Amino acid sequence: MISRISALIAAVACAATLAVSPLVAHAQDQQASAASAAPAEQTAAPVAEAAAPAAAAATEKKDNPYSLGNIIAHGNTVDQAVLVILAIMSMGSWYILFIRLWDTAKLNKEAKEVRASFFKKASLQEGLKSLSETGAFRYIAQTGVDASEHHEGALTENIDHNTWVTMNIDRAVGEVNSRLQGGLGFLATVGSTSPFIGLFGTVWGILQALTQIGVAGQASIDKVAGPVGAALIMTAIGLAVAVPAVLGYNWLVNRNKAVMSQVRAFAADLHGVLMGNRKVAGR
Structure with missing residues (x-):
């Protein structure tokens, strides 16, 4: 009887471990993705800020000084x-x-x-x-x-x-x-x-x-x-x-x-x- 209860407890623990491990792995993957995306966003922000004046200058109509x-x-x-x-x-x-x-x-x-x-x-x-x-x-x-x-x-x-x-x-x-x-x-x-x-x-x-x-x-x-x-x-x-x-x-x-x-x-x-x-x- 005791061996059966021990086997049941072991089976439940194994199932819980199998169920929790994918969630932990998914959470770790999200944290890694967020960590890798943060530097990219930080790098892209100055580029966008630098490109904005160039785009504004390109769209701004310039007077021809020789007209x-x-x-x-x-x-x-x-x-x-x-x-x-x-x-x-x-x-x-x-x-x-x-x-x-x-x-x-x-x-x-x-x-x-x-x-x-x-x-x-x-x-x-x-x-x-x-x-x-x-x-x-x-x-x-x-x-x-x-x-x-x-x-x-x-x-x-x-x-x-x-x-x-x-x-x-x-x-x-x-x-x-x-x-x-x-x-x-x-x-x-x-x-x-x-x-x-x-x-x-x-x-x-x-x-x-x-x-x-x-x-x-x-x-x-x-x-x-x-x-x-x-x-x-x-x-x-x-x-x-x-x-x-x-x-x-x-x-x-x-x-x-x-x-x-x-x-x-x-x-x-x-x-x-x-x-x-x-x-x-x-x-």
Whole structure:
């Protein structure tokens, strides 16, 4: 009986030992893992802290020290003054270009309508009513009619009627031509002077680079890159302003010649009609 109880106790002790040993081993494994992970985490923490500023610096947007925006924001007074002058020239050139293109297109349209309707009317008054009140052809026609109907005055009577009407029509044509020519002088001035204004900005930028070299005592790239970059930008802007002005000037001159030839043809035909009416009235 005692041997059986001893055997039972031994069996229970053996089973308890077998049950506890895996738990102890698992606990030891967890402690070992925690001990090995702690140095790794301690090592990774400085790496992460060191990488954070680098990532922030990479994502942070940096200003280009050689860009046009940097010149506008941080450039010296001379550079900014040159930019303002070139900007005014460019805006003025484009404004004149669009306005004069609109005027010539409008005048060309009026010329087509005049050829189609004016000289087919029964009388000059009906012809005048068919023209636009604010148009150049209406102004020329009204001037010619008024000169033909009103030829009085102590001095103007010394001028024969034909010459008087011709003079007034020519004056009206000249006024129309002067209006079309308005602004072309500005385009010519911009086209001839803006490259030199940009060149002045270039020379000034190179002077600033040489000054910084002299102050620093060495020709490092960070000392001269900014002023030299600004100098090249000034040259490019000067050319960008000059080229459209020159092309626009030549284009407008050719368009004005074509349109004014139609205006002068209308004026000559109107003069003939007015002189023919006078002869008919004289009979």
